[in-house]
Amino acid sequence: xxxxxxxxxxxxxxxxxxxxxxxxxxxxxxxxxxxxxxxxxxxxxxxxxxxxxxxxxxxxxxxxxxxxxxxxxxxxxxxxxxxxxxxxxxxxxxxxxxxxxxxxxxxxxxxxxxxxxxxxxxxxxxxxxxxxxxxxxxxxxxxxxxxxxxxxxxxxxxxxxxxxxxxxxxxxxxxxxxxxxxxxxxxxxxxxxxxxxxxxxxxxxxxxxxxxxxxxxxxxxxxxx
Ligand code: HEM
Numbered sequence: 001x002x003x004x005x006x007x008x009x010x011x012x013x014x015x016x017x018x019x020x021x022x023x024x025x026x027x028x029x030x031x032x033x034x035x036x037x038x039x040x041x042x043x044x045x046x047x048x049x050x051x052x053x054x055x056x057x058x059x060x061x062x063x064x065x066x067x068x069x070x071x072x073x074x075x076x077x078x079x080x081x082x083x084x085x086x087x088x089x090x091x092x093x094x095x096x097x098x099x100x101x102x103x104x105x106x107x108x109x110x111x112x113x114x115x116x117x118x119x120x121x122x123x124x125x126x127x128x129x130x131x132x133x134x135x136x137x138x139x140x141x142x143x144x145x146x147x148x149x150x151x152x153x154x155x156x157x158x159x160x161x162x163x164x165x166x167x168x169x170x171x172x173x174x175x176x177x178x179x180x181x182x183x184x185x186x187x188x189x190x191x192x193x194x195x196x197x198x199x200x201x202x203x204x205x206x207x208x209x210x211x212x213x214x215x216x217x218x219x220x221x222x223x224x225x
Contacts, residue, residue, distance in 0.1 A: 015079055020176035022076040027173060027198070029069055034205045041212075045142030052133070052141045077119065084112055107171060114168035121161025149213035158210040166203025173199055 008014035039051040055062055087108065128148055132138040148154040173195035177183065182191060 015083055016179040019076060019079050019083070020179035022072045022079070023172055023176050025072050026069075026076060027169065027202075030202050030206075034202060037206075037209060040142065040145070040209065045140070045146065048142035048145070049140060056133075073122075077115070080112070080115060084108065111168060111171055114164040117164035118161060118168055121157070121164065124157060125161070145209075146213050146217070149210040150217035152214070155210035155214050159207060162203055162206045162210075165206070166199055169199035169202060170196060 009018065036051055036055075037048075040048040043050065058065075129138070129141065129144065132144070133141055138144045149158060174192055177191050177195060
């Protein structure tokens with residue numbers, strides 16, 4: 001690795017820039033993932049399965065995209081842990097810093113907590129759907145999704161994970177724009193509004209699935225009785 005890249009990555013600006021770029025790439029993935037999931041509404045379980053089959057047909061391309069996505073996750077989370085460790089050390093070394101960084105400390109603590117919940121949720125989610133499809137253990141992914149999200153325990157786990165995601169993104173998208181130097185007195189309020197809207201649109205969009213599955217299966221079993 002050329003030394004200027006090493007210097008950039010170990011600088012505070014470099015770490016923040018990489019955090020912002022990897023974070024925004026993950027947001028990009030979430031937008032695509034949510035749009036894909038909407039096939040459950042537009043095409044029912046069959047439409048959802050067709051969409052999943054099209055993804056599987058991508059073969060090596062899908063695998064490459066998944067490896068890339070995983071690498072982005074690892075870099076993002078690794079840097080978050082490193083920055084948190086460095087901030088903690090700086091606070092211990094100089095108590096005054098803590099006093100002057102009151103707000104940002106509270107914000108970064110909440111980012112760490114929501115980030116960890118999202119991380120745990122992701123492990124559950126991948127074990128729920130991606131691992132079984134990878135090993136050919138699920139024939140009907142649409143039915144598996146609806147079954148998982150219709151159970152009160154499954155739906156609750158998903159809603160908690162998605163709420164944490166919304167809270168994390170509410171702060172994260174805005175802070176990524178700031179790290180990339182996009183803040184400007186003229187368009188900052190608009191950018192902030194856009195960031196908040198995107199964060200909550202993603203959270204509401206994802207949360208609609210467990211809510212929809214709970215309500216529709218509840219209605220179906222009531223009709224059967
Ligand atoms: C409740 C709404 C959601 C549904 C119904 C859903 C559904 C799915 C399904 C079915 C898969 C497996 C795809 C396959 O193997 O064919 C998957 C993979 C994945 N999901 Fe979700 N998901 C939801 C929410 C989320 C959220 C909130 C996140 C991020 C925090 C997320 C991140 C991922 C990731 C990283 C993968 C693996 C990527 C891949 O292999 O393509 N999902 N999801």
